[in-house]
Amino acid sequence: MHLDEYMDAMQKGEKSFLDTLYEMTELEIADKNKRAMNACVKVANFPFIKTMDDFNFSFHPSLRKEEIIGYTDLRFIENVENLLFIGSPGVGKTHLSVSIGIEAAKHRKSTYFIHCNNLIMQLKRAQIENRLESRLKFFSKYKLLIIDEVGFLPIDSDTSKLFFQLISNWYEKHSTIITTNKPLSHWTETFGDAFLANTILDRILHHCHVIKIVGNSYRTKDLSKELVRDDEKSN
CATH class of the missing domain: 1.10.1220 (Arc Repressor Mutant)
Structure with missing residues (x-):
């Protein structure tokens, strides 16, 4: 050229x-x-391409911008630590996890993004087809695994055991970014078994940075303003 x-x-x-x-x-x-x-x-399976520059930190003042951007230095991966984003739908958990994941992928750290429900379906199918071990090995080959929306739908006890196997294989070997809309105290509802839920949390939280995002949905902010205006007009 x-x-x-x-x-x-x-x-x-x-x-x-x-x-x-x-x-x-x-x-x-x-x-x-x-x-x-x-x-x-491309191979990381991101649902979209967004960076930290695209995130509106002013909409969520509870977030410490310097801390979040600091994770893009990827030291948490070198230290085999996890990131756990907790918050209601629409606050930007997925956006932030993808932004950090993109940075990891750009620095040649093998990264894979997957929605929790899709992950569960893959593990269940693999178990039925007697290839669970190979599927677990597939996920284990990545330096960083991003599991999005854990707890969005409840998981039965048998399936929870599959999730536990994945987390156990991953424990202290690779890093995970997890997003969830469920407070940690409600994870027993998600996994349908208090012992399993606590065992899973024990492994995730052992070397983990927990980021709680408090606020309203960014996706519906304009709709909320419109509803307020409509109420004012009707009054």
Whole structure:
């Protein structure tokens, strides 16, 4: 792409052959790295591409912006720690988890995003087809696993055991980012078994940063304003 420009510069004496060769090699390496990063992001299965720059921190003053952005240095992955985002629907849990995941993927740390219900269905299907071990190994190959919306739907006791197996395989080997709309005290409702819920939490929370997001849904903020205006008009 830059060949003609560099050939021109050489003919005019603006660049030496060695300078041209060096700069073109640097451009090729940068382009190769960019393609590799894009490939890592693509295979991570993100539901959308959003970065920290796209997040409106002013809408959720309870969040410490410096702390959240700090996770993009990826030291939590090097330290084999977990991140747990807790908050009601629409507060930005998924957005933040994806933003951190994208940063990890860009730095060649194998990353995979999956919705909890999809994960559960895959594990159940694998168990029925006698290939549960291979499916667990599939998830274990990633440096960072992002499990979105744990607790959105209840999980029966038998299925909870499959989730426990996944978390146990992952424990102190790789990092996990989990988003949930359920307070930790309600996880027994999610997993249908108090012992299993506490055992799962014990492994997740052992090396974990817990981020609670308090506030209203960002997705419905405009609708809320519209409803207020309608109420004012009717009064």
